[in-house]
């Protein structure tokens with residue numbers, strides 16, 4: 188090789204090495220920048236989560252100190268009595284000044300602090316409530332004068348975050364209270380605690396990376412359910428007499444079923460949703476609504492009566508001027524009731540089915556007419572449910588979680604939403620023959636009710652309480668509750684029984700459900716009561732009928748008969 192050739196060759200080699208080296212070091216720099224960014228963003232996430240956790244702890248510490256101070260001068264001898272009162276009894280005693288708002292407030296505060304220690308159900312004690320308590324006398328004429336109230340964290344509260352378990356929503360305090368809270372405060376209620384939920388709210392477990400997992404008051408190895416699981420656990424354990432959840436797929440009803448309380452999903456639009464935060468905007472096919480949760484049906488009705496007033500319509504004119512019809516709620520004429528105890532192709536646990544059968548028998552004995560009812564293509568409606576709740580195939584859901592650690596309860600869902608589009612198309616192609624798109628599920632269902640001349644429907648609700656992290660894996664259960672969000676019918680649940688050894692033995696046939704609900708003997712069993720849109724009072728009246736008949740039957744049977752007895756307040 189001549190000198191010149193040698194020179195060119197060496198030069199090329201050098202350049203080749205150099206460009207490779209440049210490329211490599213460029214890539215290394217880029218990688219390092221990404222890594223640093225990632226480490227920084229993780230650090231930032233952790234910092235924000237820790238700050239939120241500290242704020243929560245601080246609110247508890249301040250509340251504990253205030254409670255201690257109060258107790259030094261007020262012995263709180265009425266505590267057990269106060270905690271045993273239903274909402275109607277409590278409001279009566281407060282209005283008649285037989286009890287003071289202070290003793291009621293501090294009694295519930297003490298119970299809440301105790302319950303939270305065991306169940307991890309609260310996200311914050313609302314410290315502004317101490318100030319509100321001082322001036323509550325001015326609301327003496329309010330329907331809920333002096334009643335302490337719990338709120339799910341996604342209900343906006345002035346100067347407080349509504350994180351929905353998503354890190355990027357931390358440190359974004361709301362400018363104003365949501366409409367429901369404004370109305371309740373005018374009615375004399377004192378919101379004093381906020382409660383836990385699953386990350387991003389589209390799940391029926393109850394865990395998020397900020398506030399952790401909420402446990403079931405009846406069995407600490409089970410979830411409280413969700414998404415309004417903090418409410419259900421707190422109320423179920425006696426720490427609150429009335430609370431508000433939200434429901435787009437069963438979130439007020441499923442945790443009520445898991446924790447043995449009553450939960451009500453009104454017709455969407457009957458109560459104002461203004462200021463109820465969700466991580467999606469513009470969901471119009473499946474409608475979300477706030478709904479009350481309490482230990483008995485009368486409390487739910489009283490809550491509806493307190494909320495549905497001129498002020499709510501003034502603050503949110505999208506809600507109808509449709510006062511609560513007390514007469515319809517109190518009516519006791521016999522009903523024509525459609526019923527079904529399972530849904531084809533969707534798992535229904537043996538105890539859910541038994542719950543419906545037992546209640547059906549009680550209703551018949553009480554003179555009501557029970558008519559078999561086959562729901563209109565519930566499984567077909569599942570397509571509409573998922574398209575309505577996740578119109579973009581989960582893209583927004585994933586996007587909202589960016590910058591947040593993903594909670595284990597969401598892993599199954601997130602994996603599904605991350606499936607490549609081509610794979611989803613293949614899956615859709617395979618599943619298509621099993622699902623036919625319903626033309627008009629609302630009108631078809633209404634036509635079926637009219638044909639059978641039905642007033643209401645009795646059916647199962649998801650339960651009993653699941654083992655941790657199974658809710659996200661069993662979205663196939665959701666049609667039990669979400670159907671009524673899609674149809675926008677009103678629906679509520681009432682606890683009626685407990686899981687028996689026989690229910691547990693009968694589980695073996697349900698491969699998918701077995702692992703989720705095994706070990707449930709003694710857990711609450713509930714049924715679901717449904718009515719047509721805007722027939723909220725009729726739905727509540729039906730729930731009340733079920734509640735009364737079950738209570739009477741259990742009393743007649745005597746305590747502990749066959750392990751089926753469910754004493755609604757026996758966990759206090």
Ligand SMILES: CCCCCC/C=C\CCCCCCCC(=O)NCCO
Pocket residue numbers: 388389390391413414433434435436437438439465475569570572573576577662663664665666
């Ligand atoms: C075959 C089953 C298809 C069901 C479609 C599932 C689609 C989306 C998942 C929704 C899960 C809803 C759980 C309850 C969430 C809820 O009500 N949240 C309240 C938010 O305010």
